[in-house]
Amino acid sequence: MSNLLESYAEVVGADIVDQLRQLAEPLRGMKVVHVNSTRVGVGVAEILDKLVPLMCELGLDTSWEVITGESDFYQCTKSFHNGLQGHRTMIPEHLLRAYEETNARTAERLRPVLEDADIVFIHDPQPAPLMELCPARKGTWIWRCHIDISHPDRHIWRYLRGFLTGYDASVFSLAGFAQALPHPEYLIPPSIDPLSDKNMELSQDEIAAVQKQFGLDSHRPMILQVSRFDRFKDPLGVIEAYRLAREFIPGLQLVLAGGTASDDPEGEAVYREAENAANGDTDIHLLLLEPDAHRTINALQRSADIVLQKSLREGFGLTVAEAMWKGKPVIGGDTGGIRLQVVNYHTGFLVNTPEGTALRIRYLLQRPGRVTEIGGKARQFVRENFLLTRQLREYLTMILAIRDGDTDRIELS
Amino acid sequence: MIREATTTMAPFIIKDCALIALATGKRVQNLKELRDHLEVVPHSSLYYHFWGGLLHPGFEEREYGNDLGEWAKHGLHDASLAERLAVIDPSSFDDTEDMRQALLDVVEQRLEEASADLWRPADRHFQFIRSQIVVFGTGRSVLQPEQLAEVIPDLSPGSVFYHFIDARQRSPRGEDDFRAWLSPEGERYAGLCQGLASIDPYFASLHELREQLAALFSEFHGRSTHVKPA
Numbered sequence: 240m241s242n243l244l245e246s247y248a249e250v251v252g253a254d255i256v257d258q259l260r261q262l263a264e265p266l267r268g269m270k271v272v273h274v275n276s277t278r279v280g281v282g283v284a285e286i287l288d289k290l291v292p293l294m295c296e297l298g299l300d301t302s303w304e305v306i307t308g309e310s311d312f313y314q315c316t317k318s319f320h321n322g323l324q325g326h327r328t329m330i331p332e333h334l335l336r337a338y339e340e341t342n343a344r345t346a347e348r349l350r351p352v353l354e355d356a357d358i359v360f361i362h363d364p365q366p367a368p369l370m371e372l373c374p375a376r377k378g379t380w381i382w383r384c385h386i387d388i389s390h391p392d393r394h395i396w397r398y399l400r401g402f403l404t405g406y407d408a409s410v411f412s413l414a415g416f417a418q419a420l421p422h423p424e425y426l427i428p429p430s431i432d433p434l435s436d437k438n439m440e441l442s443q444d445e446i447a448a449v450q451k452q453f454g455l456d457s458h459r460p461m462i463l464q465v466s467r468f469d470r471f472k473d474p475l476g477v478i479e480a481y482r483l484a485r486e487f488i489p490g491l492q493l494v495l496a497g498g499t500a501s502d503d504p505e506g507e508a509v510y511r512e513a514e515n516a517a518n519g520d521t522d523i524h525l526l527l528l529e530p531d532a533h534r535t536i537n538a539l540q541r542s543a544d545i546v547l548q549k550s551l552r553e554g555f556g557l558t559v560a561e562a563m564w565k566g567k568p569v570i571g572g573d574t575g576g577i578r579l580q581v582v583n584y585h586t587g588f589l590v591n592t593p594e595g596t597a598l599r600i601r602y603l604l605q606r607p608g609r610v611t612e613i614g615g616k617a618r619q620f621v622r623e624n625f626l627l628t629r630q631l632r633e634y635l636t637m638i639l640a641i642r643d644g645d646t647d648r649i650e651l652s
Numbered sequence: 653m654i655r656e657a658t659t660t661m662a663p664f665i666i667k668d669c670a671l672i673a674l675a676t677g678k679r680v681q682n683l684k685e686l687r688d689h690l691e692v693v694p695h696s697s698l699y700y701h702f703w704g705g706l707l708h709p710g711f712e713e714r715e716y717g718n719d720l721g722e723w724a725k726h727g728l729h730d731a732s733l734a735e736r737l738a739v740i741d742p743s744s745f746d747d748t749e750d751m752r753q754a755l756l757d758v759v760e761q762r763l764e765e766a767s768a769d770l771w772r773p774a775d776r777h778f779q780f781i782r783s784q785i786v787v788f789g790t791g792r793s794v795l796q797p798e799q800l801a802e803v804i805p806d807l808s809p810g811s812v813f814y815h816f817i818d819a820r821q822r823s824p825r826g827e828d829d830f831r832a833w834l835s836p837e838g839e840r841y842a843g844l845c846q847g848l849a850s851i852d853p854y855f856a857s858l859h860e861l862r863e864q865l866a867a868l869f870s871e872f873h874g875r876s877t878h879v880k881p882a
Binding site: 254257258261262411414415417419420423424425426427579582585616620623624632633636637639640646647648649650651652 | 665667668670672673674675677694695696709710711777779781782783784785786787788789790791808
């Protein structure tokens with residue numbers, strides 16, 4: 240067994256890794272290509288960062304390509320993102336042209352590798368047109384949608400759907416996220432990597448150093464939300480919840496730690512809004528972190544008493560699983576994939592308002608025993624359901640099922 | 653691996669499994685739509701909504717045993733329908749089409765009783781999901797039933813599901829794999845088979861089923877050890 244697989248076996252058990260090897264055996268030597276829009280700063284990139292080498296170690300010839308464009312391209316895809324998640328959005332014609340031209344240029348660059356691949360995973364809408372731009376493709380093309388498109392802006396969905404109907408399959412994180420498409424639609428929640436810098440064990444010294452770096456007092460309670468500065472993540476609602484809770488917990492500290500993604504042009508504006516809402520409160524720490532500050536985020540999550548993910552809309556919310564893996568109760572918005580991870584009174588609490596969030600903060604901080612108990616169950620829940628090996632098992636199963644003609648039963652033994 | 657070359661029984665090969673879910677694109681908002689979609693959803697969808705829950709992440713027992721009953725109660729707020737759907741036990745049907753018909757009978761009866769509510773929308777949609785199952789080898793097998801007493805406590809939930817739940821639709825007689833293996837041996841294991849048949853898989857989690865199976869095989873093992881000459 241290779242080193243990487245051995246390392247996973249230590250975390251998830253040898254049986255799970257053996258199942259991956261059984262699934263990969265019939266696929267050995269296949270050329271697999273993943274295409275997304277950024278190598279850093281978002282959950283998709285973090286998953287691919289480890290999924291790709293793991294697939295390689297299992298014998299699949301796997302590579303990862305990225306579509307890149309100019310600001311009009313990112314404006315357009317950000318508008319897609321907002322529109323697909325339910326905001327009515329008008330996209331000017333020139334932005335749609337930039338989107339299509341960027342895909343055409345990317346196709347020129349990637350056509351040989353994409354047309355030669357046995358399996359192509361296209362992640363999210365940014366590279367969706369690539370399939371029809373590769374007319375000599377020989378493999379299976381799968382569209383992997385990481386966001387909640389249950390109530391999309393109809394104009395945007397109609398436009399994008401035209402690029403998607405020719406795919407062989409699509410993947411959504413939850414049943415509720417899926418839109419009707421004329422091919423098999425798999426339901427595969429994403430996952431976290433327990434061995435990554437973001438999730439590995441850290442020494443107390445390293446955690447203390449990060450606390451010191453950001454002026455956090457380890458003797459006072461701290462709540463944390465880690466997410467991009469994005470309106471769907473409701474940073475202003477988090478600040479309001481902190482203010483309500485602080486009336487009862489005077490020493491409370493709040494950390495809003497946000498990375499920036501190269502494909503998100505709105506981040507800076509939302510950061511300014513949060514800064515205004517903080518209004519100089521020295522116990523509100525707004526941290527604009529570099530995209531690769533994974534160990535820093537890890538240390539902040541381990542420093543927190545409670546982790547929040549008060550999203551108004553969420554694709555899946557990998558930060559929830561990250562916090563749970565570190566034994567933290569999570570107070571999460573009652574939306575999207577957060578519902579799959581946060582189970583009331585077992586792994587945390589689902590909330591709908593700043594008031595509800597404040598109530599649960601108070602509840603947990605008054606009961607340290609419950610924090611420990613819920614945190615322990617949360618970690619076990621992630622171990623059984625939301626680690627990378629489970630997601631890879633489902634991807635490999637899907638590839639086999641498609642290869643065998645959408646069969647209901649795959650016998651490997 | 654546990655093997656003893658002292659028996660003529662074929663080995664019992666231990667397997668594991670996992671389900672992968674697929675959307676069917678069929679969403680239900682009211683009772684009438686439930687009836688319409690129930691008529692056409694694939695067998696794998698009925699399988700998923702009645703048995704798949706056992707492999708779902710979760711902490712609490714399901715009140716109504718299957719996804720349709722849960723939705724009737726918590727989506728439609730129709731407790732009567734939920735109870736009637738909950739009582740449909742998939743292990744009691746030899747054929748999935750028979751189970752589909754039983755479900756349709758319950759829903760149609762409810763439609764007749766509650767015609768005014770025919771179009772009453774649910775608080776939340778019910779999404780018909782179907783599943784594909786992938787079966788893994790474990791590299792383990794046993795040659796004698798007594799050895800299962802040692803093996804069962806360490807079975808994964810997926811192995812319990814495969815041998816005790818999934819087996820029922822693979823076996824022509826709707827048996828679990830243990831009974832299918834033991835039955836040809838006749839009277840010697842008749843009591844054990846009877847014990848296996850009495851375990852109701854519909855209301856237990858896979859961990860609980862494993863405990864019940866382990867206790868049964870352990871009891872049998874103790875008894876057979878006692879009566880068997882050295």
